[in-house]
Amino acid sequence: MSPISEQMAFSGPAGTEPHTTSSPLPDLTVISVPEEPPHVTRRTDFGFLPIPKHLRHDPARPILFNIVTNIFFAAATTFIVANLDYVDPILIELSVYFKTDYNRIAQIPTLIQGGYGTGLLLICPLGDLVRRRALLLCCVGISTALTVGLCITKSLVVFETLSFLIGMASIVPQIMVPLAADLAPAHRRATAISIVLAGLSLGVLMARVVSGIIAQYTDWRNVYFMALGLQAATLLSLWATVPDYAPKTKKLTYLDIMWSLVTILVTEPQVVQAALIGFCGSIFLTAYWITATFLLGDDPYNYSTFAIGMFGLVGMCGVFMSPVLGIIVDKLVPWWGALYATIALLGCMALYTGAAGVHIAAVVVFMIGLDLFRQLQMVCLTTSVLSIAGEMRARMNALLILSLFIGKVIGSSGGTAIFVAHGWRMMGVWMIGLVILQIILLFARGPHVDRKTWLGWQGGMKYRDIRPQAEEAREVDAEKGPVVEMAEVKGEVEAEERPAVVRA
Template identity: 45%
Template sequence: MSDPATNPPPAEGEERTSDASSTDETVAVVQAQEDEPNFTPITKDFGFLPIPKHLRHDPKHPAYFGLLLNATFGFAGTFVLANLYYCQPLLIQFSHTFNVSYDTVSRIPTLVQVGYAVGLLLISTLGDLVRRRPLIIMLVFICASLSIGLSFTTNFAVFQALCFLIGVFTVVPQILLPLAADLAPPERRATALSIVLSGLLLGILLARVLAGVIAQFVSWRVVYYLAFSVQYVVCVWLYLVLPDYPAKNKGATYFGLLWGMAKFAVTEPQLVQAVLISIPSAACYTNFWVTLTFLLGGPPYNYSTLVIGLFGLVGMVGVGLAPPLGRLIDSLVPWFASVIACVAYILTHVIMVGADGINVAAVVIVCIGIDVFRQMVQVSLTTAVFSLDPAARSRMNAIILISLFIGQIMGTAVGSEVYTQHGWRPAAALNLAWSGLMLFVVLARGPHVSRYTWVGWEGGLEVRKSKVTAQKRRDEEAGASDIQQRGDEKHALEAKQSVREEKDLQDATTVGMQEVKISETSEGEKQGEDQPPMVEVATLSAE
């Protein structure tokens, strides 16, 4: 199938057609509503805000997920996720403005991240319960409004509370990610996810660099002026382009979804494998970027804070490589993409162990490698997990994000301790060990095992997704053919039995009629013997 990002949408009134590989589990909700004879599209958000007619859900003409909408998801994620990272370069300015110590002001990033974890658990799961268009628009509006409070407040306690709340509501990217998986064609799902994830990476880099540069020349409050202005623009843009999509899990309850998420975390081998890979992956990433400041600020480099900050721009390479990496993952079975990424991750950390404190070129290579291959791991894992249960994508994504959060805490705490106590090389060796653990977990469960197999290999080693999809299609067609053949044989036997029974009935009827005739003939003969012949009677009368 051609790329949905480049092909034009179908004409008005024309139904979209696709090959069998595009008939995926993601259409289950839409198909269920299409089967409803009296389906009526929702025309208003929040009960009063009209939905543009071309964005209303229509089962017969599903939303077209092209490059513009995919990029919109990515940029929305960029400017919303940036809320979590604006504060990091501004801590010194915060301490001066609010007249608090560095130790006190250092709690702000922690408050934001804790709020984000709470939002992942309690809010992002709503993506499996309610319509996501109004949910996303509402969350962006709340984040923008909270940014107004951050830009104007003069009370440090209020500032801390607002930081926590903005972390709670900054879960829009984690609702957009499963929605992109629902809207994108299956053969382009990894590409769509990689574009959204690259937007999140861009948000992290942009927030740190932009906040640092602005605060260097003007007040830190200008950062939040810009933040709420951009987010209000994003809110309006999403209202104009974000298609409506039906709610999933009708009849479910919020607490039922939370309980279901807890069950998924211990009953889905693919999801558990993704969690066990995501934790050391995030730990490696955070350990590297936290200790990089110490490495570049000390001998032999002795770089200034500005130069160290510019190293974050190297991560832009990962953003640029997102689309080709997504297409590569789309062409492979996700397991093989994970293996490739884990091996490359290990090689990156080998370079880190060998030369990170010797030559700055090694540092640049490691910066690029960690960004690119971590993103590749994340996209491949997310693609595989999202194929398990379309109705639970938001909850499964929340579980993966919580595992990343755990990994970040582990990388920050353990990595910083190892670096300060033992130096850059042991800290790099720790990353190498974690990346080796990632590969071990991937290899423990083969690429084609059944859904509920925890450890082992089965089903061969076919690498190309198209071959696997084609084989599954052939197996399904063969199964359907066998069922039809068995059904035809059954019908033939039933018809033959019916003919036999009809023939037996006819034979029985014929025999019965013959017996009746014989009986009538016998009675007639008997009556003839009892009566004298008419000729003899006539003769006697004459005499």
């Protein structure tokens, strides 16, 4: 720079350090913002199946998640999860048809549940890695095709193999729950989750009742022909209603996703707390429904098998209340909702222990309370887990449901052993102990502790949840994230471009 230029650059009074232009102001051509590649709309699934135009992923035109879509999600979970329980009422008919003993035929429900557990572990985490629309269509398409085999096979080995594979493909509800949590606005997340979970519970209850009625009056194969039609209708409805979204994590591999399941268990105390509470709840819920046949079929009730099956309809009262509970949970800190539900469950267990074998009214009230408050507890636990980190919702939900699955296995064997050896009253004492353990687990980690805090209390006792509003204010769609980041960088560049004010 020439002496004249240096003198012109100085504009302050004598004694002030000269302001030189030796360092030029930042230029946008130097500080460049990395641009995202232009968005290309995906028009087909699997390269050949057209995606309806209104469901195609377009960051500039986000798809609204409404109550109709939510109900379609719930219906899909109902008809797919029912695959796990159709077989229970027809085991005798299957043993006669395949000419085998009860010990061999009783392995089929175990194979179905084993396939379901395998799917939870190996397939559900893919919801964080691949497009969930394609994953859902693939799972439902496979289960539908395999059900054709159940309708026509004459081989017990083939029937067992198909049952295991259908169990693996029937993890659709566990893909739908985190998807609903992603699509719903934060202030309606618990409501959206509760509607999908209601569909799941309804499927479990419906499968046994409908399967038993069909097998009572027609051939057992008609159960699977019905299942085939329902799954085909579900496949069509999912194609017409599930929006297409880009994968949530583009830089991870399948092995990375599976390893992260382990890391979540040692780095996310809220997931572990919810999983342990859900594990205990799954034990007593399964234990009761497994032993209800013994309770109602023996003195003093002596109900028929058909009448016992009809008691499953009583549990639907709690299921249909689930969406109302979700609206309540949306206004509460989920921890408090879980505490209210658990205290109510303790009262239900006390009622069972005192009067389950005395009067049928106590059993009916217990059934309604058990399903209602257990449903509320699960909505709260699931909402709390799926609110932690959006990019890991599928994996966190998979771990939560896997804990329920393990609890179901323990509850079916442990509950039967206790009931047969010691009767219904000792069964009630055992269930009371499990609910008390849930309360201890809840109080071990308070409602407002930091995300990485394992034990303790902090942040007060407030019960209303103001986080959804704050979350909606700061949460940005993954598709819009780069736009916001570029705007922030642009603001920083403009701030740097402004010449510094040199006061005289």
